Amino acid sequence: METKHTIPVTVLTGFLGSGKTTLLNRILSENHGKKIAVIENEFGEVGVDNELVIGADEEIFEMNNGCICCTVRGDLIRILDQLMKRKDKLDYIIIETTGMANPAPVAQTFWVDDEMRESFSLDAIITIVDAKHVWLHIDNSSECQEQIAFADVILLNKIDLVSEQELEKLEQKIKSMNSQAKLYKSKDANIDLNSILNIKAFDLDAKVELNPGILIEEVPFEWCGIFDFNNEEYQIKMTDGPDPSIDVVIVALNDNSDVEIEKAKKSTVKIFSEEYKEIKPDKFLNANRAHNRLLITGDQQTYYFKPSKKGFYAIFTQHGPEEFNMQFESSRAKSSATEPSGIKKSTNKISLDNLKIASQNLILPLKEIEFAHSHEHDNAVSSVGIEDESALNIEKVNEWISWLLREKGTDIFRMKGILNIHGNDERFVFQGVHMLFDAQADRKWRADEKRRNQLVFIGKNLDREELVNGFKKCIVKNQPKLA
Template sequence: MITSDRIVKQEITPDIIDVDVPKRGMPVTIITGFLGSGKTTLLNHILQNQQDLKVAVLVNEFGDINIDSQLLVSVDENMMELSNGCICCTINDGLVDAVYSVLEKGDRIDYMIVETTGVADPLPIALTFLGTELQHLTRLDSILTVVDSEAFTSDHFNSDAAYAQIMYGDIIILNKTDLVPEEKLQELETYINTNKTKARILRSHLGVVPLQLILDIEIDQSAIAATKESSQEADHHEHGDHAHHDHDHDHVHEHIHDANCQHDHHDHDHHHSNHLENDGFISISFQSDRAFDLDKFQNFLDKQLPIDVFRAKGILCFANIDSRYVFQLSGKRYELKTDDRGKSLNNQLVIIGRNLHREELLSKLTDCLV
């Protein structure tokens, strides 16, 4: 049994809700939130407990290895069917193209959920649904912002993206409420309400919230829509009139394409959006068909992992242990949970943080292999 003083045990009690989704353009929910806040946990809760809905899930990653989609389902292609009949699609070539690839499948799709990367500004993603031809095919229902109640502070790691996630969130979900006292939760709610007028706040443990409170709620998106004009005007002055996109995509799509395409890590510095430049986050990916030595890996986590690592996640295997494990690290907490899906035993790990020395980290990880 793998143990750590910082391992978090998770138990989910299903809360199955029958959600009646009217057909007024495919409703779209955007799930956003800072690194390690619990976006994938919330998404899994929705997928496990929705009833009679076929959902298309678009998963965005900041890094070379798509770990999140593997945590949702075993993914071998950019798109495949989930066990409950839903579809999971990896955003590789731009958000609009990913949406079209789902719509063109011809299958019945009732709902679409977009899970953003933890360092994404949700505004350009929302504007893609409001300002491109997608506005005639979809209906942006709401932006859900997941907040790590334990890790969140007023400066939230000095991140422009984290601030934007709060400001543009229609519903703020305070997650991991079991890890903090009531006083901290009240402080968070006061901070959010001070910075965002009439914020709608829900509390959550393990991403469990009543689905009728977050799906098909038809939040008024007029404020975001109004922001579209100023955003496009700023782009016009910054880029001039030379930009051109297929299908009449506007400058909002250009912003989205840059922010959401996956690139080789050598290209990240050239293609990430402005908020990544401001926030300074980088992603380091590690893969090996050799197993980790468990003691060496735990020593790496406890004594060698840089303080500027905000998030890490992966699928790991260890020497002399038949199972493979889902690894999650958020802040100072980490967990290893058995993954019994019977896939090949190899290591895939993504580390996200600031001021990280890529070669030094990769060397330390290599030293943990047997």
């Protein structure tokens, strides 16, 4: 029997500043003879990782050595869908997760989706550990712990920055957290690629034993309601909630069976990754498999939609409807003496028991489904991004960064970016991890690109105003200022 060819996938993870980008640059530069696609995912307001990866100017581009590099600006599945179209040109895929990510939901993509499972096979989860700074996070960061626990291979990086005794202590700690993973040591993420690529190390059964919840699919929405609509106008009414907007997708169903709803769920995961259209109050949503973002501008607001035909529909919402006191109504006027069809005491999220906006035209769902919440980052960790085209004074930049390292180094997990230095034709790349810092000239600014600064700070107790003001003081006078 012929075995169907699948493209092997490696998930590369590791806490902020561990050396993931360094390893990726090695992979993209080395003449290994493989056509590898690299997918990056960032945590932060300003995306700079694609600037730090060699030549990564486009969302998908081919390197001189045959590699393809992708920067995830939407959802992983959307990018993988694109790569499937050029499957015959690929030998391998590497997914670099954000340093603040649990790798499990990323890995999950390759067994919960039938199409993905037929095209790709998860080869291994590789975790890079910063031997110098991991002790600052290993006992109090769930993300750091999850990355180590779920690894098939662990690369202890930056071993030149610690003593033999410190390294031995760290090895013992890591083995107590994950005794099954292969352990390698490196300086500057220098490792034989044959040790981490195409090694067939991922074992789903072992991961399930470690965390049975890994089989529960994570989706970008929390609620779905199944409705029987006519070809007429309907309203969505809600009050303000925890967020200034809520994403909504409406999908027509052939019937209201579980099989049909499951198909709609899988397609909606992809729709949620597509570009959204902002919908202001009193405007119409697109009721045909489109990504709508409802903007919440007041205490109460109404939005409209009209199904294209009579039938069953699934409405998927980013958050639970009870968080916004959301209700669905028919726009047809009804007699005040007539109780609207379908209204009754129930345990529905949308019910008369918890409505704050009374209505006689209320439409209740035939059934409701709640989904597991997507993984969230540690709320104590945040990012501050700065983008500006002004030229900077190199001496003032040095003074500012030196002050940050001295006064805020323990709180800044990661800083990285591109600098536009006054009087210099070259970009300056800087990267820092806690109190370690490196900056150097990169390449010349191209004639067709804007000279600009892109900085990202990730850590705890970050003061946005303080960071922005510090940056402003580095700007050369008579240059455009930050707005």
